[in-house]
Amino acid sequence: MPEYWQEEIAHLSLKGGRFVSEAPKETRVDHERLRTLCTSILVGVRVPEADATVVANLLAEANLCGIDTHGVIRLKLYVDRIIAGGIKVEPEIQTVRENPCTALLDGDNCLGPVGGTQAMDLAIAKAANTGIGMVAIRNCNHYGPAGHYARLATARGMIGISITNTLASMPPTGGAAPRQGNNAYSIGFPASEEPAVVVDGATSKASWGKLFLCAQEGQDLPEDCYVDSAGAPTLNPQDVMDGGGLLPFAEHKGYGLAVAFELLTGMLAAAPLDHKIPHPYKKLDVPGDNTFFMGAIDADCFAGADEFKRDMDEWVRFMRDTPRAPGVERVWLPGEKEAVTRQERFEEGIPLGENMMQELRELAQQAGVQFDI
């Protein structure tokens, strides 16, 4: 197994990750204290305070929503890449092209959440003026949860679209070499009294995380989810690590959507396509070369913003009352579990395992800041 994989396995399988959710949760940490600690650690490695706050906010929000795989567990990756020179802490984000409803930005190798947030904020501002804003930003690093950016738009009463590319890991249908990334997408719709409906996903059938866990535990992979380097199905994690890949969900349908997301990001921004994106853990010292696509739509140009949100409330309640299949406790709207988890963790704190706590302690020490959560 290559060294960087062991690193990623060790990293992602820290207790607190979503796919090891059966691990004991040792400590409940207040989200504000976690935000403050992450901000301090990032400032400690020379990230300007405003940017550090943006990144810390994204990480803490991911944990609050239960998306622990994209929460503070990623802080070490960001810090390691900053120290190795793979991420610029004081980027000059440039506007390459702009008109009233579109923009192409160059992130100058910025932290992903910094570039992503700036791009979505710009899309929202444009949509407030023209009804639509679409912004692509290239030359960024690790995105975080796609849904985070869609929620920036829904919080402003707009429909939000958020897409990232990522390094190639999935062969096309019938292919035997990775070509598309497990590209992530989100689209969110604001409601009035009900939580926003936020569709948030990635294009593979099963995740890298699942693979890492099977490798670590010596278990077979789930069937029909992974292929070896010849493009043949495999149950052996090692086959995947030796040049194999993930399969897209729903066969050619997932392949098609992964292609669409690759083209709406890298191709639209004249930036590296999925197969040219380096591995962020393996190549700590080179730019991540990710491109993000952000869209905001103001329903006021269509149904009317107030009518839209009111109709959303009514429809959410109708959906929630759908008769249930045998053994099912609740029919969930997309994004509703995250909203419920957020409410619970906002009040009770974010559960972090001892390994995660230890990693934060070490990051704090490395950055020369006090560990106080």
Add this chain to the structure above:
Amino acid sequence: MPEYWQEEIAHLSLKGGRFVSEAPKETRVDHERLRTLCTSILVGVRVPEADATVVANLLAEANLCGIDTHGVIRLKLYVDRIIAGGIKVEPEIQTVRENPCTALLDGDNCLGPVGGTQAMDLAIAKAANTGIGMVAIRNCNHYGPAGHYARLATARGMIGISITNTLASMPPTGGAAPRQGNNAYSIGFPASEEPAVVVDGATSKASWGKLFLCAQEGQDLPEDCYVDSAGAPTLNPQDVMDGGGLLPFAEHKGYGLAVAFELLTGMLAAAPLDHKIPHPYKKLDVPGDNTFFMGAIDADCFAGADEFKRDMDEWVRFMRDTPRAPGVERVWLPGEKEAVTRQERFEEGIPLGENMMQELRELAQQAGVQFDI
């Protein structure tokens, strides 16, 4: 089995439908003659010639591209609905709201291809001015193939997005009653020398067509694709017909996308949602109540239109050269099979089975026009 289902089975299983592609193809019909015949038949039932041409063009293009389930096999549905009063032949399509890059239109119960084409043409015109055009049109009828509209944009060098809602047939994850339609979507990307890349699909795992065929042939349904009225998996077509439904592809991921497409159409247009849309075959005399969402994006506002198309060419060739999995003859780009089929049928004619020919003969007779293909 309800009568309208028998009608739909009989209708869809005419030779020439995609899911009975093993049926003998009796006649090769020149696409121009087929266009002319369809136009004449529609004019014969009082559709204005310009609109009849638009509809005939969509149907013939679907057959040319090999999407026979959405080609001339649907002409009888359109004619029957016109005669029954379910579709207006001289609609007054109205602009409800409009700004430089968005519009909401009301189709006044028009033929789907008429409203859809007008909406996409408007989106393209807006994108030519502002970089982006997004147009929703409500109060329309049967859409046709989603990819047709995306190709209207790619033919103009733009990225095209095309979405329709449809009557509810899929329960949400964990639910036991249909709530979302098998909503169809397409997104197309223009290239220069290579054919456009066009992702075109619907959100269910298996189709109604497959169900009809199993019912007709007395076969079991494929596993994990259909549910009964209690939301439990079933292999029995009758269970699905008695209030069951289709399952979305990739479980909650397909559910999420079906929701996103429902909200971008009916909800955004303040129009009926999927569960309020009537069955177009069952209710011939009532409006179809479909909403379409059309988007066009001018790559000139991002990578630059010429650079985008040139990079697309290079990438298409790279993708086509992907090493192949065992037993695979060719790795296809999304939409490439349609482009190859179109070329072949453009030259050799469109294969139509004898039942399909007979139906066209009867439609011609009914409309009082000469059957001359």
